[in-house]
Amino acid sequence: MTTIHQVAKQAGVSVATVSRVLNGQNSVTAKTRIKVEDAIKKLNYEPSLLGRNLRNSESRLLLVLIPNISNPFYSEIINGIENTAIELGYNILLCETDTNAERENIYFDLVRKKMADGIISMDPAVNTDSLIRLAENHAIIQCSEYAVDSGIPYVTIDNAQAAYRAVKHLIKIGHQRIALINSDKKFLYARQRQLGYQKALEENDMGLEDSLIVHTKGLDFSYGQQAMKKILMQKERPTAIFAVSDLLAIGALKEIHNQGLRVPEDIAIIGFDKIAFSNMTHPTLTTISQPMYEMGKAAADMLVKKIQGEEVESLILEHELVIRESTLG
Amino acid sequence: MTTIHQVAKQAGVSVATVSRVLNGQNSVTAKTRIKVEDAIKKLNYEPSLLGRNLRNSESRLLLVLIPNISNPFYSEIINGIENTAIELGYNILLCETDTNAERENIYFDLVRKKMADGIISMDPAVNTDSLIRLAENHAIIQCSEYAVDSGIPYVTIDNAQAAYRAVKHLIKIGHQRIALINSDKKFLYARQRQLGYQKALEENDMGLEDSLIVHTKGLDFSYGQQAMKKILMQKERPTAIFAVSDLLAIGALKEIHNQGLRVPEDIAIIGFDKIAFSNMTHPTLTTISQPMYEMGKAAADMLVKKIQGEEVESLILEHELVIRESTLG
DNA sequence: CACAGATTTGTAATCCATTACATAACTAGA
DNA sequence: TCTAGTTATGTAATGGATTACAAATCTGTG
Numbered sequence: 153m154t155t156i157h158q159v160a161k162q163a164g165v166s167v168a169t170v171s172r173v174l175n176g177q178n179s180v181t182a183k184t185r186i187k188v189e190d191a192i193k194k195l196n197y198e199p200s201l202l203g204r205n206l207r208n209s210e211s212r213l214l215l216v217l218i219p220n221i222s223n224p225f226y227s228e229i230i231n232g233i234e235n236t237a238i239e240l241g242y243n244i245l246l247c248e249t250d251t252n253a254e255r256e257n258i259y260f261d262l263v264r265k266k267m268a269d270g271i272i273s274m275d276p277a278v279n280t281d282s283l284i285r286l287a288e289n290h291a292i293i294q295c296s297e298y299a300v301d302s303g304i305p306y307v308t309i310d311n312a313q314a315a316y317r318a319v320k321h322l323i324k325i326g327h328q329r330i331a332l333i334n335s336d337k338k339f340l341y342a343r344q345r346q347l348g349y350q351k352a353l354e355e356n357d358m359g360l361e362d363s364l365i366v367h368t369k370g371l372d373f374s375y376g377q378q379a380m381k382k383i384l385m386q387k388e389r390p391t392a393i394f395a396v397s398d399l400l401a402i403g404a405l406k407e408i409h410n411q412g413l414r415v416p417e418d419i420a421i422i423g424f425d426k427i428a429f430s431n432m433t434h435p436t437l438t439t440i441s442q443p444m445y446e447m448g449k450a451a452a453d454m455l456v457k458k459i460q461g462e463e464v465e466s467l468i469l470e471h472e473l474v475i476r477e478s479t480l481g
Numbered sequence: 482m483t484t485i486h487q488v489a490k491q492a493g494v495s496v497a498t499v500s501r502v503l504n505g506q507n508s509v510t511a512k513t514r515i516k517v518e519d520a521i522k523k524l525n526y527e528p529s530l531l532g533r534n535l536r537n538s539e540s541r542l543l544l545v546l547i548p549n550i551s552n553p554f555y556s557e558i559i560n561g562i563e564n565t566a567i568e569l570g571y572n573i574l575l576c577e578t579d580t581n582a583e584r585e586n587i588y589f590d591l592v593r594k595k596m597a598d599g600i601i602s603m604d605p606a607v608n609t610d611s612l613i614r615l616a617e618n619h620a621i622i623q624c625s626e627y628a629v630d631s632g633i634p635y636v637t638i639d640n641a642q643a644a645y646r647a648v649k650h651l652i653k654i655g656h657q658r659i660a661l662i663n664s665d666k667k668f669l670y671a672r673q674r675q676l677g678y679q680k681a682l683e684e685n686d687m688g689l690e691d692s693l694i695v696h697t698k699g700l701d702f703s704y705g706q707q708a709m710k711k712i713l714m715q716k717e718r719p720t721a722i723f724a725v726s727d728l729l730a731i732g733a734l735k736e737i738h739n740q741g742l743r744v745p746e747d748i749a750i751i752g753f754d755k756i757a758f759s760n761m762t763h764p765t766l767t768t769i770s771q772p773m774y775e776m777g778k779a780a781a782d783m784l785v786k787k788i789q790g791e792e793v794e795s796l797i798l799e800h801e802l803v804i805r806e807s808t809l810g
Numbered sequence: 811c812a813c814a815g816a817t818t819t820g821t822a823a824t825c826c827a828t829t830a831c832a833t834a835a836c837t838a839g840a
Numbered sequence: 841t842c843t844a845g846t847t848a849t850g851t852a853a854t855g856g857a858t859t860a861c862a863a864a865t866c867t868g869t870g
Contacts, residue, residue, distance in 0.1 A: 155856055166820045173856055179818060201594040202540070203856030207529040207825050209482075213596070221559060221575065222757065224563070230577065234584075243587055246550065246575035248559065255563075258572055265530040266826095267542070373761045402761055409763050427760060428551065431729055432702045434738050463731035485827055495850045500828055508848060532826030595856090653864050 154197040163191035164393055172201055205266075213268040214244045214455060219275045223371060223399065224427040225276060225444075229295060232448020233272060240456045242269070250396035251277040263290050272456045274295075276339040291458040295451040296442075297341055298466075305464045307450045309471045311341050314440045315348025317473050318422045318432045319394050321438075323356050325481040327392035327420060331364040333379045333400050335371060342367075345396045347423070366389055368400060376403020386410055391419060393480075398439055399431040404477070405433055421478045435477030443469045483493040483526040491742070492520035503528055534595075540675045542597040543573045543784060544588055548580045548604045552700060552728065553756040554773075555603060558624060561777025562601060569785045571598070573745040580606040589597060592619050597786045602626075605668040620787040625771075626670055628796075634793045636779045638800045640670045643769045644677025646802050647751045648723050650767075652685050656721035656736070656749060660693040662729050664700060671696075674725045693719055705732020713740055720748060721808075727752035727759040727768055734762055750807045764806030772798050 156174075160167045165184060173188040180188075191197070204212045209368050214237055218226045230246065237244045245268070247259040256275070260282060270291035273283060280299040287304045298306035301334060304338060322330050331348050335342045346365070366382055368375035374394060378463045380403065383390065395401035401423030408419055415421055416434055423430055426441035446469055454464040485503075491495045501509050502517040509517075520526070534540045543566055543765065547555045566573045574597070576588040585632060589611060590772070591597045599620035602612060609628040615621060616633045627635035651659050661678050675694070681690045682689060695711055697704035705724060709732065712719065722731035730752030737748055744750055745762055752759055755770035775798055783793040 153856095156858095165847045167857075168820060168822095168859075169818085170594070172819090175858085183817065184819080198590075198593045199854050200535075200536040201591070201596045202531060202538070204594075204826090204858075205825095206529075206535050206827095206856080209531075209825070211531070211596070215574075220548045220556070222553045222556035229551070230550060231579075234577065234579075238584075238587070244593070246577065247546075248575065250560075250561065250563075255567075258567070261527075262530070262572070264527040267530045267534075268538070375756060377761075390862080404759075406763065408759050425802045428702060432735050434735065434763060482826095493823045496827075497829075497851080498849060504828080510848065529826055532855095533828075535826075536856070582842090664822090686864080700860095 153200075154195045156199065156203075158196075158198050158309050159188065159191045159195055161404050162195055163187045166233075166391060183472060185375055194309065209266065210459075211267055212268050214242050214452070215247050215262060215268045215271045217247050217256065217259060217273045217275045217278065218251055219249055219269060219277060220371075221246065221248050224429065225397070225425045227428075228444035229274065229448040229451075231239065232445040232450075233452040234448075236449045236452035237456070240452070242452075242456060244452075245343050247448050251279075253279050254410060255280065255290075258284050264271075265311065270459050272451045272455055276341060290454055293392070293451050293455045293458065295447055296353070297339065300340065305458070305466045307447050307467045309469050310420070311344035311349070312348040313395070314442075314471045314473075315349075315394070316352050317343035317353035318424070318438075318440055319349050321473060321475070321479065322392045322394065322420060322422060323352060323358075324421070325479060327390075328358065329361075329364065329390040330358075330392045330394060331383050331390040333376060333383075333395040333404055334367050335375075335396055335400070336367060336369065342396060349394060351406045371397055371399055373399055373403035373406065376400035376405075377402075377407045380404035380407035384408075384413075389419075391422045393422065395423050396468075398425045398437060399436055401439070401478075402429060402433055405437070415478050415479050423478075426474055431476070433478075434478075438476045438479040439474050441472045441474050443471070482529075483524045485526075485528065485532075488520045488526050491524055492516045500795055517604075520743070524710065538595065539788075540596055540598050541571050543781070544570050544576050544591060544597045544600045545573050545609065545719065546576050546578055546585065546600060546602045546604045548578055549700075550575065550577050553758065554726070554754045556757075557773035558777040558780075560772040561779075562624075565778045565781035569781070571781075571785060573781075578604050578607075580604065582608050582611075586611065589615050599788050601780045601784055605670060612765040622780050622784045622787065624776055624795075626668065628743075629669065634667050634783055636776050636783065636796045636798065637801045638776075638798050640673035641677040641680070643683045643753070643771075643800045643802075644674035644725070646724070646800075647753070647767075647769055648678050648681035649806065650804070651721045651723065651749060651751060651803060652681060652687075654749070654808060656719075657687065657724060658690075658717070658719040659687075659691065659721045660695070660712050660719040660734055662705060662722060662724040663694060663696050664704075664725055664729070664793035665696060665698065673723060677739070678723060679680060691723055700726055700728055702728055702732035704733065705729035705734075706736045707732075709736035713737075713742075715758060718748075722748060722750045722751065724726075725753050727754045727756045727766060728767055729760065730768070730807075731762055734766070744807050745809050752807075755803055760805070762807075764809075767805045767808040768803050770801045771805050772800070 249256045276297035294306035366379040423439040426439045430437040578585045607625035623635035695708040752768040759766040
């Protein structure tokens with residue numbers, strides 16, 4: 153491997169001068185600069201980031217933790233993160249945790265051991281204790297999901313309010329029995345969205361029925377399908393479904409079709425996230441849209457600020473109800 | 482930050498001894514080992530990978546290049562890569578290139594500059610020249626898509642054969658006019674699958690019709706939908722569609738429904754990849770299944786071998802035709 | 811031409827961990 | 841008890857780049 157020393161020798165200057173050329177410092181004569189650049193080209197030299205980073209004690213690498221890349225919800229957020237990070241001189245690397253504490257710890261270690269400068273966590277199943285401990289000495293930002301009172305800055309939307317609006321919409325178009333397909337209550341967003349659901353029902357004097365609330369063990373289509381099956385086994389079936397994610401909603405839709413029922417005529421559905429698929433289903437899915445790109449952008453901005461020692465404030469962004477065919481009156 | 486020196490001082494030993502304890506070497510007395518471990522705990526010491534990696538000139542990081550995380554095709558492959566890599570003592574980091582040469586170059590640079598030990602490229606739009614040049618001095622493996630005659634090892638399936646089988650299946654159940662929704666011909670897999678399509682038609686004395694072959698500019702649903710629209714505008718419409726990816730097939734399905742036609746009664750469809758969503762559509766999608774997990778596993782194995790200086794051979798794995806509702810006779 | 815002041819270049823310390831080699835401590839056998 | 845042979849520990853060089861500070865070169869003015 154070529155080192156800065158060999159370049160210096162080849163160019164007949166000192167390593168300091170080579171370093172100056174590399175870092176674009178102006179205190180180098182045009183003549184010397186050219187000598188150095190020639191040497192670099194001739195030797196095909198690539199400065200080792202390991203050396204540089206060790207000296208500067210930074211890596212300019214940001215980690216983005218996601219539970220699972222196959223959940224399209226993250227896609228647009230990551231876009232926002234990436235564009236912003238690159239603009240600020242950082243690279244991002246995606247880390248799939250598979251909701252596995254061990255794997256998560258591997259990535260935490262990368263930060264502890266200086267191979268990365270900070271983390272944007274989007275994993276709702278993250279081990280909060282580890283995260284909080286890590287945040288004591290390292291730059292961490294939470295995006296979408298967050299640990300309450302952790303002191304770790306986050307970017308998110310008002311989940312309760314969004315769910316409230318979704319259910320309100322169902323009520324407005326005449327539904328009186330509305331089921332909730334929720335994910336595991338251990339997730340903050342799940343609890344918040346359930347609160348919104350309950351608030352909407354209560355405000356309209358519709359009683360809560362335990363049998364209309366199903367919790368799933370996962371987020372795949374298949375869990376939505378199972379949940380729907382369970383709901384349809386009841387004698388008095390609901391006329392509308394609010395699912396806390398589009399994936400679950402799409403699974404539910406599948407099951408409704410399987411049983412020969414029609415959407416929205418027999419049962420209306422609302423999802424959450426506005427993933428690309430949600431516009432490909434038949435009928436297209438009414439859903440809640442989060443400002444994903446903006447969220448990513450904000451998270452990246454905040455993380456870099458944090459790395460550079462600034463204080464940052466948490467952010468709650470606006471959402472939107474996107475009405476499509478699955479809730480047409 | 483705590484360094485190995487401070488630990489050594491705290492424990493009353495030399496840095497060499499601390500390093501030995503860290504690396505689990507046996508030439509350390511139990512007594513000293515305990516002293517050192519206590520010091521490490523007390524000071525909350527985390528060895529810097531930057532220092533270690535500089536010395537060892539390795540990073541034990543593997544990069545996985547994908548064009549877009551929102552394409553679920555990659556999900557299971559990555560799983561295979563990740564599990565294998567971890568077993569072999571490496572971590573993987575995902576890099577989304579967005580089919581953007583500049584962004585791709587950022588990740589190539591990470592390898593050139595020693596921040597990563599190797600790359601598994603799954604981007605069909607990768608700049609082949611850059612990749613070949615990079616492979617001269619660095620460990621690279623191609624997965625799924627590959628550059629012919631590049632000399633860079635790859636793992637893939639026989640795309641032409643797979644496409645041939647898919648179309649053969651359509652012919653067998655009685656179809657005589659079969660359209661092809663293909664992606665851009667610049668992709669190797671697109672050309673190979675088209676060859677398979679043509680071979681099946683020719684073998685059955687069915688003429689090729691240019692108007693039945695549509696090339697898309699992208700891989701999203703929407704492109705499949707557009708392509709289908711174009712196909713359905715013709716006077717004599719086909720009775721079956723072979724799409725080179727499930728995403729395109731699902732877009733096509735959507736358009737067929739939009740126009741009030743039924744699948745498979747009016748038009749049959751076959752996709753490619755067996756992504757999770759292909760089983761959620763209505764009707765479920767006949768498709769080609771690639772051994773994704775195996776592909777990932779093999780790619781990771783090969784990459785680590787390559788990093789360790791071994792020679793590796795390219796691999797062609799088996800595929801499978803999965804017959805579902807969209808082609809029920 | 812000499813000299814102060816500005817500009818360019820070089821020397822060597824530094825970042826942190828690993829490891830070859832040297833040295834110290836210990837063991838066992840005579 | 842002494843010595844040869846092990847085993848444990850320490851010293852210092854090493855990896856590659858950056859940078860404070862020192863030294864050298866240049867500029868312009870009296």
